[in-house]
Amino acid sequence: MKLMDRIGKEWIFFDGAMGTMIQKAGLQPGEFPETWNLSHPEALIQIHRAYLDAGCHIINANTFGANRLKFNNVEEIVSSGIQLARKAIAQSGRKDAYVALDIGPTGKLLEPMGDLGFEEAVSIFAQMVQAGKEAGADLVLIETMSDGYEAKAAVLAAKENCDLPVFVTMIFDENQRLLSGGSIESTVAMLEGLGVDALGINCGLGPVQMMPIVKKIVEISSLPVIVNPNAGLPRQEGTKTVYDLSPEEFSMAMKKIAGMKVQILGGCCGTTPEYMEKMIKEVQVVPCHENTFKTDSWVTSYSKAVKIGDVPVVIGERINPTGKKRFKTALMEQDFDYILSQALSQEEAGSHILDVNVGIPDIDEADMMPKTILKLQSVTALPLQIDTSNVKALEKALRIYNGKPMVNSVNGKLENMEQVFPLIKKYGAIVVGLCLDEEGIPSNSEQRVKIAEKIIAKAGEYGIHSKDIVIDGLAMTISSQKEGALVTLDTIDKVYHRLGCSTILGVSNISFGLPRRELINASFLTMALSRHLSCAIINPNNEPMMQAYYSFKALMTLDPNCEEYIEVFGNSKEEAVRMEPAIDLSYAVEKGLMEQAREDTRTLLKDKKPLEIIDTYLIPSLDKVGQGFEQGTLFLPQLLMSADAAKASFEILKDSMTKETIQIKGKIILATVKGDIHDIGKNIVKVMLENYGYEVIDLGKDVDPEVIVKTAIKEDVSLVGLSALMTTTVTNMEATIKALHQYKPDTKIVVGGAVLTQEYADKIHADHYAKDAMATVRYADSLFVK
Amino acid sequence: MIDVSRKEVYRYLGYGYQIPDAVIQKRVEEAICQFESCQPRHVVREFDLKIHENRIEFESLCIQSRDLLKNLKGCTKVVCMATTLGRFPDHLIQRANIVNKADAVIFQAVGAAMIEAYTDHINAQIKEEALKRGYYCHPRYSCGYGDFDLGYQKDFIRILDMPKTIGVTLTEGNLMVPYKSITALIGLSKETMEKSENSCAACSQKDCIYKK
Numbered sequence: 002m003k004l005m006d007r008i009g010k011e012w013i014f015f016d017g018a019m020g021t022m023i024q025k026a027g028l029q030p031g032e033f034p035e036t037w038n039l040s041h042p043e044a045l046i047q048i049h050r051a052y053l054d055a056g057c058h059i060i061n062a063n064t065f066g067a068n069r070l071k072f073n074n075v076e077e078i079v080s081s082g083i084q085l086a087r088k089a090i091a092q093s094g095r096k097d098a099y100v101a102l103d104i105g106p107t108g109k110l111l112e113p114m115g116d117l118g119f120e121e122a123v124s125i126f127a128q129m130v131q132a133g134k135e136a137g138a139d140l141v142l143i144e145t146m147s148d149g150y151e152a153k154a155a156v157l158a159a160k161e162n163c164d165l166p167v168f169v170t171m172i173f174d175e176n177q178r179l180l181s182g183g184s185i186e187s188t189v190a191m192l193e194g195l196g197v198d199a200l201g202i203n204c205g206l207g208p209v210q211m212m213p214i215v216k217k218i219v220e221i222s223s224l225p226v227i228v229n230p231n232a233g234l235p236r237q238e239g240t241k242t243v244y245d246l247s248p249e250e251f252s253m254a255m256k257k258i259a260g261m262k263v264q265i266l267g268g269c270c271g272t273t274p275e276y277m278e279k280m281i282k283e284v285q286v287v288p289c290h291e292n293t294f295k296t297d298s299w300v301t302s303y304s305k306a307v308k309i310g311d312v313p314v315v316i317g318e319r320i321n322p323t324g325k326k327r328f329k330t331a332l333m334e335q336d337f338d339y340i341l342s343q344a345l346s347q348e349e350a351g352s353h354i355l356d357v358n359v360g361i362p363d364i365d366e367a368d369m370m371p372k373t374i375l376k377l378q379s380v381t382a383l384p385l386q387i388d389t390s391n392v393k394a395l396e397k398a399l400r401i402y403n404g405k406p407m408v409n410s411v412n413g414k415l416e417n418m419e420q421v422f423p424l425i426k427k428y429g430a431i432v433v434g435l436c437l438d439e440e441g442i443p444s445n446s447e448q449r450v451k452i453a454e455k456i457i458a459k460a461g462e463y464g465i466h467s468k469d470i471v472i473d474g475l476a477m478t479i480s481s482q483k484e485g486a487l488v489t490l491d492t493i494d495k496v497y498h499r500l501g502c503s504t505i506l507g508v509s510n511i512s513f514g515l516p517r518r519e520l521i522n523a524s525f526l527t528m529a530l531s532r533h534l535s536c537a538i539i540n541p542n543n544e545p546m547m548q549a550y551y552s553f554k555a556l557m558t559l560d561p562n563c564e565e566y567i568e569v570f571g572n573s574k575e576e577a578v579r580m581e582p583a584i585d586l587s588y589a590v591e592k593g594l595m596e597q598a599r600e601d602t603r604t605l606l607k608d609k610k611p612l613e614i615i616d617t618y619l620i621p622s623l624d625k626v627g628q629g630f631e632q633g634t635l636f637l638p639q640l641l642m643s644a645d646a647a648k649a650s651f652e653i654l655k656d657s658m659t660k661e662t663i664q665i666k667g668k669i670i671l672a673t674v675k676g677d678i679h680d681i682g683k684n685i686v687k688v689m690l691e692n693y694g695y696e697v698i699d700l701g702k703d704v705d706p707e708v709i710v711k712t713a714i715k716e717d718v719s720l721v722g723l724s725a726l727m728t729t730t731v732t733n734m735e736a737t738i739k740a741l742h743q744y745k746p747d748t749k750i751v752v753g754g755a756v757l758t759q760e761y762a763d764k765i766h767a768d769h770y771a772k773d774a775m776a777t778v779r780y781a782d783s784l785f786v787k
Numbered sequence: 788m789i790d791v792s793r794k795e796v797y798r799y800l801g802y803g804y805q806i807p808d809a810v811i812q813k814r815v816e817e818a819i820c821q822f823e824s825c826q827p828r829h830v831v832r833e834f835d836l837k838i839h840e841n842r843i844e845f846e847s848l849c850i851q852s853r854d855l856l857k858n859l860k861g862c863t864k865v866v867c868m869a870t871t872l873g874r875f876p877d878h879l880i881q882r883a884n885i886v887n888k889a890d891a892v893i894f895q896a897v898g899a900a901m902i903e904a905y906t907d908h909i910n911a912q913i914k915e916e917a918l919k920r921g922y923y924c925h926p927r928y929s930c931g932y933g934d935f936d937l938g939y940q941k942d943f944i945r946i947l948d949m950p951k952t953i954g955v956t957l958t959e960g961n962l963m964v965p966y967k968s969i970t971a972l973i974g975l976s977k978e979t980m981e982k983s984e985n986s987c988a989a990c991s992q993k994d995c996i997y998k999k
Contacts, residue, residue, distance in 0.1 A: 031847025031945070108944070110956040114877060115964045147954060172951070176826070180954030182874060204951075240834060341885045380882045593810075593889065637801045638811050641889035676960030681880065681895055688888050703958070729937050730960055 004059075004099050004140060005166055005198060008225045008264050009291030012284055015142075015229055015267020016052035016060045017277045019103075023048070023063075035067045038081040045082075049089030055278035057267065058098055061142060062086040064133065065105040068125050076132040083136035101142040101168070102133030104155055111150050113379040116678065116703060119154055119401055126158035134163040143169045144229070145204050145269075147180035149188045149303060150403045156195045157400070160427075167196075168265075170203035170227050173214050178304075182382075185214065186306035187404060189222045190299035194405040194429015194469075201227030204269040207234050207246055208254035215261050223294045225264040228255075232271030244271030252279040259287040298468040298503070300354055300384040300431050301404040307353045307384050309431060309471060309503050312559050313530050314354060315550060316386055316407075316538045317347035318509065320377075321358040327656055329361055332369065337376050339652075344381050350541035351550075351569070354407060355381070357398075358388035370394040371401045378403050387430075392420045399428035407431045410473060413438030413452035415459075422463040432465070433505055435473045436492060442475055444482075446491035449474060453496050471503040471536055472496045476525070480514040486525060494532040503535035508546075523549040531557075586614070586650065590622040593642025595649045602650040611654040612662065619647050623692055627775050640775070641685065647692045666694040667785040670721045672709050673702035674737055677730040682754055682774075686722060689774040695781060706737040713745045720784055722777060723767075725754040735765040742766065751780050789827065789905045791819050791897060799896035814890065818897045821879065822872075827905045828953040829870040831913060832946065836865040836974070848942050854933030855972070858925055862974030866913055868927070869947050870906045871955045871968035872898060880966075902967040910973065917975050925974035937961045943970040 007013060023034045026044045037045055049060045062082040069075050079102070086100040107125060109117040130141060141159045146152040152169055159167045169192050177185055192200045200222060202214055208230040218226055233246030246254070255266055266284060268276050299306045307314055320343050322328045331339040344355055357377065359369045370389055377385060386407035387398045395408065410433035411421040425432050434456035436442070436449035443449050453472040460470055474492035477485035489511075493504040506529055512521035523545040526537055530553045539546045551569055554560040586605060589597040605614050626643040629635035655663065671687050673680045680702040687697050698716060700708060713721055721741060725734045731754075738750050752767040753776075762770035771777040796815055797807055807815070834845040838859060843850045845865050859865065876898040883890035906927075914924045930939040940961045947970075949955040955968045963970070 029847065106950060108950040108956060110950075110958075110964045114874065115956055116958040145951065147951065180873070237832070240832075338885055345882060345886055380878070380885060382878075595887075636805075636807065636811075637892055638807065638814070638889045641892060642810075645886070645888055676958070676962075678958055678960070678962055678964065679966070681884070681891060684884050684891065685888055703960075727931070727937070727960070727962065729931075733960075 002097070008199065009289065012259070012281075012287075012289050013059065013265045014057045014277065014281055014284075015101075015227070015265060016049075016055075016057040017268035017272030017274065018232075018270050019048065019061060019063055019065070021271055021273060022051075033066060033071060035063055035065070035072065035078050035082065038063055038067075038078050038085060042081070042085055045085045046089045046092065049086050050093055051274040052277060053089060053093040053095055053098055055274040056281040057277050059101050059140070059142075059265075059267070060086050060089065060098065061101045061103040061144075062133070062138065063103070064129065065103045065145075066108075068107055068129055070107055070109065070125065075128050079129055079132035080136035083133055083138050087137055099139035100137070101140050102130065102138035102165075104129055104141060104143045104159075105145050106147065106151055111148070111154070113375055119150070122151060122154035123158045123161075126155040127162050130159050130162040134165065138165060140166040140168060140198075143167065145170070145172055147172045147205075149179060149181060149183040149191055152188075153191060153195060153403070156192065156197055160196065166198040168199040168201075168227060169197050170201045170229055172205040173202055173211075174205060175210055177214055177217065182304035184304060184306060185217045186221055186299055187301035187304055189218060190301045190306055191405045191429065193222065193224060196426070196429065197224065199225040199227055199265060201229070201263070201265065203227070203229035203267075204231060207231050207244070208251060208258055209246075210234070212254075212258060212261070215258055215263060219262050219292065221295060221297070223292055225292055226262075227265040227267070228258050228263050229267040229269045230255075230272075231269045232273075232276060235271070242271075246271075248273075248276045248279045251276050252283040255280045256283040256287060259284040259289075262290050262292065264289065264292060296468055298431060299405060300386075300407050302378065302382050302384045303403040305382045305384060309535055311535075312554070313534055313550070314536055315352050315541055315547070316354045316356050316505075316536050317344075317350070317352035317541050318356050318507070318538050319343050319347055319540055319542065320355055320373075321388070322361045323358070332359055332361055332364055335369075335372075337373070340373060341376060341380050344377050344383075347541050348381055348383055351547055352383060352541045354384045354386055354536070356386040356388045356409060356538055358409075360389060360391065366391045367393040367397055371397040374398045374402055386433075392424070395421070396424050396428075399424055399430060402428075405429050405431070407433065407471075409433045410435050411456065412436075413455050415439070418456065418459045422460055422465060425460075425465055425469070426463045429469075431469050431471060432460070433473050434460075434470050436475050442477070444484075444488065446474075446488050446495055449488070449492040450495045450499065453492075453500060453502065457500060457502060467500070467502055471505045472500070473505050473507070476506045476508060476510045476529075478513040479511055479521070486511055486528070490528060490532050493529060493534055497533040504533065505536035505538065506534055507538045509539060519543055519545040522546060526550065527553055586618040587622040590619060590643050590646045590650065591626055593639060593646050595642075595646045598646040598650045599653060602653045606653070606657060611658045612664070614650075614654060619650060619692075623647055627778065630773075630775050637685075637773075641688070644688045644692055648688055651692065664694060665696045667720065667781070668696045668698060668716060668718050669781060670698045670700060670709060670712055670716070670718050671724070672700040672704040672721075672737075673724045673726075674730055675703060675705050675733040677725050677727060677733070678702050679726040680724070682726070683722070683724040686724070686753065686771075686774045686777050689778050690722075690781060693778050693782070695785075706733070706740045709737055710740045710744050713741060713748050718748060720749050720751065720781060722751045722753070722771075724752070726756065728756045731756060731761065731765065734767075738766055749784060751777055753777060788823065789901055789908065791822070791901050791904055795900040795903065796893075796896045799899050800892065811893075814893055815897065818890070818893045819901075822876065822894075822897055822901055825872045825875045825901070827870065827872050827902075829868065829905075829909045830947045830949065830952040831866055831868045831909070833864055833866045833975075836862055838862065846946055848939075848946075850935070850939060852933065852935040855928055855935045858928045859972070859974040861976040861978055862925060863977065864922065864975040866917075866924075866973040866975065867943060867946055867970075868906075868909060868913065868973065869943060869949050869953060869955060869968065869970045870902060870909055871953050871963075871965055872902050872905065873954060873967075874965045876901075876967045877965050898967040902969055906969045906971070910971075913973055922975040922977060923979045925976065927971035927973045929969065929971045940970060 064082040067078040143155040232244035388409040412435040512518035555566040586601040630640045749768040751769040837844040
């Protein structure tokens with residue numbers, strides 16, 4: 002009988018610990034357990050046999066860490082592991098047992114935080130899956146994962162390389178979090194979206210500590226739930242680790258867990274065949290149930306989960322170049338700091354989800370979209386909405402996304418649905434369905450609802466449930482379509498009542514071409530919310546919009562005790578006392594007052610030219626602060642506060658300058674060298690150089706010498722700044738300098754970083770050693786300012 | 788809660804022994820508040836130690852380091868420890884880096900002072916526990932110090948199963964991620980040692996700006 006057909010109808014039992022058993026059999030310190038597949042096959046067969054005799058159905062092949070980061074004979078180790086498990090089953094005579102290809106984590110952290118690329122991780126796991134499939138595994142178990150992102154890479158590898166059932170178990174701690182920060186909601190939603198066949202928890206805790214977590218997993222997931230705990234909590238006895246539950250205590254706790262409507266049980270560290278035998282005996286008397294379907298629908302990031310449904314949510318619209326000159330320039334120049342700052346300010350303003358649109362002509366969206374997603378996810382935990390009509394960009398972004406995103410959008414055109422739905426099915430996402438099709442946008446709500454029905458039905462054919470669809474009723478500009486608002490409101494109302502489906506609107510469209518747009522927008526938002534709008538795509542930095550949103554929630558009992566409302570507006574009286582206008586921009590920069598600097602700059606712009614402001618205010622105050630720093634009367638935090646304030650002022654000035662009027666002293670490359678991931682120093686130098694009028698090409702951290710040389714040649718850059726923090730990475734700095742001197746001999750190199758000294762810099766043939774950011778600025782000035 | 792030494796934070800910020808102005812002090816206090824969301828974790832294991840003339844052996848390891856030999860002189864056991872503040876500080880620093888570089892360096896300094904304080908705290912526990920058994924602890928020693936090669940980080944990672952136990956991993960260049968993490972060895976001996984010198988005095992880098 003097929004494994005998947007049995008789950009929920011009868012108890013399915015995993016085996017217990019492999020590591021514990023191999024250690025008992027004599028594994029030496031420093032020896033990889035997987036090497037035993039070749040050196041001690043009989044010992045492994047015995048371990049598997051013992052678990053089979055105890056009554057376990059699924060035995061995990063000894064392949065947990067058999068990946069190419071540890072072994073150069075992955076195929077051999079994996080296939081021998083599977084074969085040994087198969088042999089054990091054959092010997093036992095069991096017809097109802099299965100072999101799992103066991104996949105554990107790589108032990109590396111994925112980009113952007115670590116240095117293992119996502120696709121590299123997928124490829125590492127794919128190699129294991131291929132070998133496991135060929136050797137005859139019955140299922141893939143991805144286990145002991147403490148990072149949802151790595152689990153995603155493993156699931157994709159499994160799904161793309163075999164048709165076997167894929168089970169995933171994660172390590173949650175007592176705070177119900179993964180080590181990566183993932184919550185139960187965010188993790189379950191992502192794994193379900195990826196289409197795994199069963200999911201659950203293993204390792205980390207004993208069964209007692211797992212109970213509240215198991216309860217929550219069962220509440221959220223619709224899939225079969227697996228629980229494989231340790232034999233209690235670990236404790237060190239001399240040089241040995243022991244666990245605090247006896248087989249009897251363990252099995253009593255597992256019996257309780259069995260009563261929580263889970264479907265698959267087993268053990269992890271510290272458990273042995275004796276534990277499993279006793280557990281199976283206890284659990285067999287408990288009735289087994291299938292899990293139930295859950296209607297809640299979640300959009301997630303690596304750690305946050307936002308529920309889409311009865312409580313409306315705000316989706317920030319500002320990561321979008323439409324009609325924004327500054328944003329377009331940022332995209333063209335790959336100025337991610339600017340793009341990311343848009344994300345952070347919307348987060349601060351109360352967004353729950355951020356829409357991400359990077360589509361402009363002349364840009365390779367398929368390259369830019371995943372890059373932007375990756376960068377955004379390194380600074381914000383808000384879930385993202387991938388907003389693109391470019392299918393290639395969509396797939397790349399869905400792949401690299403950490404969590405279960407929203408996708409904006411699919412429409413009622415058959416061709417479009419056939420392109421988009423397979424991707425939604427494969428990667429998992431909540432997708433926005435636009436009420437338009439081959440015939441265009443219907444002018445009445447009945448027709449729009451028909452298209453919504455068509456979209457939901459077609460999605461169903463792909464196995465996408467309607468809870469993962471939100472329908473966009475399409476807000477049309479009322480200045481050109483006088484009934485635009487009414488039709489839109491009717492549409493979302495009907496979609497909610499008739500189809501039971503969530504809804505979304507790009508609210509601001511409604512007022513296009515009218516004065517004081519926020520008046521119309523805010524009123525329209527309130528009206529739409531009262532017709533059950535689930536997701537409002539708005540500018541959260543626009544106060545009337547958020548005021549309307551919070552007020553609506555307070556009025557409609559969606560904000561218990563008006564707590565959120567009071568938290569947001571309770572202190573606004575103080576804020577209402579506006580700062581005194583422009584005393585002096587110089588003062589604001591010298592004291593590092595960012596907000597004041599912005600305000601002063603805007604005031605000054607009313608009757609002064611940007612260049613004049615730069616020359617009379619910004620440069621002199623930056624110099625004053627810089628000199629203070631050099632003389633030791635001011636310190637790094639003050640230098641940077643003032644740099645940040647100046648930067649804020651420059652941002653505003655840039656908006657009112659054309660490319661020609663922005664004066665650039667010169668182009669400088671900055672990079673943290675290969676092998677080094679510490680980039681704070683480099684970032685400080687960057688902001689200083691930019692404030693002093695340089696264009697900085699920031700190549701980031703852990704940068705290959707070749708990339709630096711190529712960029713220096715391509716951009717014809719005459720100064721390169723290199724940073725390294727560790728003594729071990731200074732060798733890479735030396736290699737980079739050597740390569741630059743060889744291939745771009747006219748380029749000067751300035752170096753800095755905690756371990757560097759003048760002596761060291763001389764030794765590796767740098768042209769200059771800068772002890773801090775100001776020293777770098779002075780050196781650049783000595784080269785560029787004649 | 789970990790008691791973060793303000794003095795250390797100011798020192799990391801480059802103030803030496805001076806006290807920053809009220810604005811910076813306030814930002815440091817705010818940063819320390821934010822760091823309370825960190826979830827520090829640690830993992831500790833003890834091994835029997837064999838000291839030879841030119842190498843140190845425990846578990847499956849064989850370490851050649853003159854400086855470490857000096858540190859472990861007379862020890863019969865060694866405790867391997869690793870501590871981390873988790874991913875939270877890395878995220879915080881990344882975010883500050885976009886809009887507020889001053890905050891980025893303040894977070895950096897607070898994180899450094901906090902992981903040191905947390906490691907001191909765990910170290911004190913180890914000391915206390917060892918003393919109960921009649922052992923004295925030598926000052927903790929990390930790879931990267933003196934001639935104790937940074938490459939041994941790989942062994943710490945394996946022996947302590949750090950990715951799984953505390954979520955700390957290594958990059959290709961043997962640097963730890965999350966960033967605010969420490970690994971160290973602590974030698975245990977039956978005899979008290981002479982008064983230990985402070986950690987800066989033992990270091991060979993003489994022109995360090997952070998030197999105490």
